[in-house]
Amino acid sequence: MKTISTNQNPSDNELQNKQQSSSWRTKDPMLRKVIAYLRMHHHLDTAFLVSKQTQSTENQIHFPPTNTTLTRQFTYTLFILTGEAKSTSNVPNPAQLMDEIYNHSQKKARVYLITYTAREVAHKLDCGNNFLLSMLDFARCVYSVDDSWLHLKRYGVTRHPQITADIKRHWNTRFARAKYLHSITGTMDVTENPAANFEVLQNVLKQTCLGLLYVFWEYKPSYTSLSYLLHLCSHFFDLPAKLFHTNTFQSHFLFHELCRADQNMKYKTKTPLSLKQTDKAWKKCDIFLRKAGGLAEQRLQELEELSGKYE
16 A cells, blocks of 8 residues: 655636636535535635645555555645524534535545635724735635625735734743643643643643744634644644654554543543653653744744834
């Protein structure tokens, strides 16, 4: 068995194919299937492709009956604009919606959604929002009900010194929290309870990711599962994939337990965690903190240079 992984970033070349009143701008059959599901169940108005990853696996069987199969797994990050839900009860839980799409694709497509209503976007852009401006400018529009979203692109990204100062304050707060939480997991008081330790370490990673997302994207996600945050950070930081890979049982187990740490604390009184595994997770978080700190400082320096040109 051999696995080939490719990453594709959206280009500006968009495929136009009008279908009735809606407009499709992709020929990717799996992506069209995902969008069709969102249209039916989530009031989808416009969808933008932020990133796409394709992993191909070839399985060759040489013992009779011989067979060769090729399977593909897709990972999409989509920025979507939706209509207003008729009631709050009609607004799906983000985790539930992403799992539904995964099952609908017969477990061939994992989709990470960044969701806003069109009204939210219009309001935030009027107030100034560099994250949304960047999404509208650089993400590739793959579907739209109509062209009404184009009028949202009437602003430009602002690099005022005050904005950079706000980004720096945000990062310093998040990073200070992460370092403090990481430091207390090394004390004698918590090492006797691996489950509690894992939840603290989960929050170490969450605080660091939230800080990085604001430094690089100026984005404050409302949905904050660890796997989701790490995926978004992988767009500008390769360490999540390297540090929390799932190529070995032990690494996969640690990542799974870190992601589920808050659920384990809520609903389980017995967990398969040991002090040795806690120590391994602590060391991974230590590496993540140090690398993230250096990356953020580098990015903040770039932003300060850009804001200096603004003056």
